[in-house]
Amino acid sequence: MAGYRRENADPALLFENYLATRTRAPREPLVFIPHTLSELSGPVYGDARVGELDHDLTRQHEGEPQGERIILHGRVLDGDRRPVPHSLIEVWQANAAGRYQHVVDRHPAPLDPNFTGAGRCMTDSEGRYRFVTIKPGAYPWRNHDNAWRAAHIHLSLFGPAFATRLVTQMYFPGDPLFSQDPIFNSVREPRDRSRMVSAFDLTETVPEWALAYHFDIVLRGPEATPPDA
Amino acid sequence: MPELPTPSQTVGPFFNIGMPGEPAGDGPFRITGTVYDGEGQPVADALIESWQADSGTFHRVETDAQGRYELATAAPGALDGQAPHIVLAVFARGLLKHLVTRVYFAAEAEANAGDPVLNAVPSDRRDTLIAGDDGVFDIRLQGEGETVFFDV
Numbered sequence: 001m002a003g004y005r006r007e008n009a010d011p012a013l014l015f016e017n018y019l020a021t022r023t024r025a026p027r028e029p030l031v032f033i034p035h036t037l038s039e040l041s042g043p044v045y046g047d048a049r050v051g052e053l054d055h056d057l058t059r060q061h062e063g064e065p066q067g068e069r070i071i072l073h074g075r076v077l078d079g080d081r082r083p084v085p086h087s088l089i090e091v092w093q094a095n096a097a098g099r100y101q102h103v104v105d106r107h108p109a110p111l112d113p114n115f116t117g118a119g120r121c122m123t124d125s126e127g128r129y130r131f132v133t134i135k136p137g138a139y140p141w142r143n144h145d146n147a148w149r150a151a152h153i154h155l156s157l158f159g160p161a162f163a164t165r166l167v168t169q170m171y172f173p174g175d176p177l178f179s180q181d182p183i184f185n186s187v188r189e190p191r192d193r194s195r196m197v198s199a200f201d202l203t204e205t206v207p208e209w210a211l212a213y214h215f216d217i218v219l220r221g222p223e224a225t226p227p228d229a
Numbered sequence: 230m231p232e233l234p235t236p237s238q239t240v241g242p243f244f245n246i247g248m249p250g251e252p253a254g255d256g257p258f259r260i261t262g263t264v265y266d267g268e269g270q271p272v273a274d275a276l277i278e279s280w281q282a283d284s285g286t287f288h289r290v291e292t293d294a295q296g297r298y299e300l301a302t303a304a305p306g307a308l309d310g311q312a313p314h315i316v317l318a319v320f321a322r323g324l325l326k327h328l329v330t331r332v333y334f335a336a337e338a339e340a341n342a343g344d345p346v347l348n349a350v351p352s353d354r355r356d357t358l359i360a361g362d363d364g365v366f367d368i369r370l371q372g373e374g375e376t377v378f379f380d381v
Contacts, residue, residue, distance in 0.1 A: 005231065006380075007231075007233060008233055008234050008236070008237075009233045009234070009236045010234075010236050010237040010325070010326050011236065011237065011238075011325040011326065012325070013324065013325055013326060013328075015325060018239075018323070018325070020239075020322050020323025021323050021324075021325060022267075023266045023267040023268050023270075023323070023370075023371060024266050024267065024272070024321060024322075024323035024324055024370050024371060025323070025324070025325075025370070025371060026328065026370060026371055026375055026376075026378050027267075027371055027372065027375060028354075028375050028377070028378075029380075030378050030379055030380035031349055031350050031351075031377055031378070031379050031380060032349070032379075032380045033345075033346050033349050033379050033380070033381060034345075035381065036308075036309055036311060036345075036346065037282045037308055037309045037311075038280065038281075038282045038308065038309075038311070038314070038316045038331075039316070039381050040282075041280075041282040041285075042280065042287075043280065043285070043287035044285075077232075079231035079232045079233065079234065080231055080232075081232065090247045090248055091247055092243065092244065092246040092247025092248070093247075100243040100246060101246060102242075102243040102245075102246055104242050104243065104274070105242075105243060116246065117246055117247075118246045118247045118249075119247070120247070154238075154240065154241065154243075154244070154247060156240075156244075156247065156248050162280045162282075162316060162318070162329075162381075163381055165278075165318060165327065166234065166235060166237060167237060167238065167239075167240050167248075167320060167327060168235050168236060168237055168238045169238040169239075183238060183239060183325075186238075186325050187236040187238075192233065192236050193236075195233075195235055195236065196235065196236060196238070217235050218232050218233070218234050218235045219234055219235075220234045221231055221232075
């Protein structure tokens, strides 16, 4: 295989409005290297590593968590819209009040004893995935005066190779906090930002139970192999 | 027209809820180091993933309060005309995309001299990619002695 496509819509590493990038983003340009076996291969997770209820963040404790129950589903695809099957997705998020189950989080909003905020699942043979969770709340942070993160769910994906590794955040449609969130806006083009926003999905909404949101995730696709190769 | 990948976003400060690390790994080959930011401060909230294609070995470790990490992994082997190396990905708050680097080894001077990836690195920066015989590999995200990170 020749390698994976380089074209991307990733944010530049230095984005002044996101303060932490100022002391953490490298100043030197990244050094271009061809894709070798080290980048073309990657860890393989078996289904065995994922527990039966790992995809359902509302059923990991004795009681049900507080908040608005939602279904988050979609497909993992490559750039040619081919499914990425049997691939691990990890998610983590704040609870309905905007608080993470984490020692570093000091936001004075309640923790929920019935919500850890972590889940994972494997995509099926068609690249589909499905989580049941609670809609996360917005929360303040200290990046700038009166700074709030738009509500989001973190996602980590492996795909078939180390070169397809992706960690991103999924946002909710119409969030009024988008305009002042520098992490969201670190992605330069509005059309690329919109690809981090899920769509409300009435079809998959379960009556009397939970709203659904649809979110497809696109990983890097393989470069086309030259016809005479 | 192929679709672009979903844009990368930072892991933020709370990643270990959903991307849990191991304490160090379980292999016989030890790498340790400290992650520093551009002000020389240790980065206490970084996550490091390691990948070795020759043995199919993957580990995920977090830095501690002093910015230190420890990786106990398989001894790296040669691969594909390349010198023995370990691929590292660094994730942290303030990194809008993970950084990819490689650990090479001072004891492999001959193999290193012929390694195509090391040879793509300006010679005055190559030493940032080479762990000493003590297995120490510090990662400097920015500034003086900045570690080489790759566009992969």
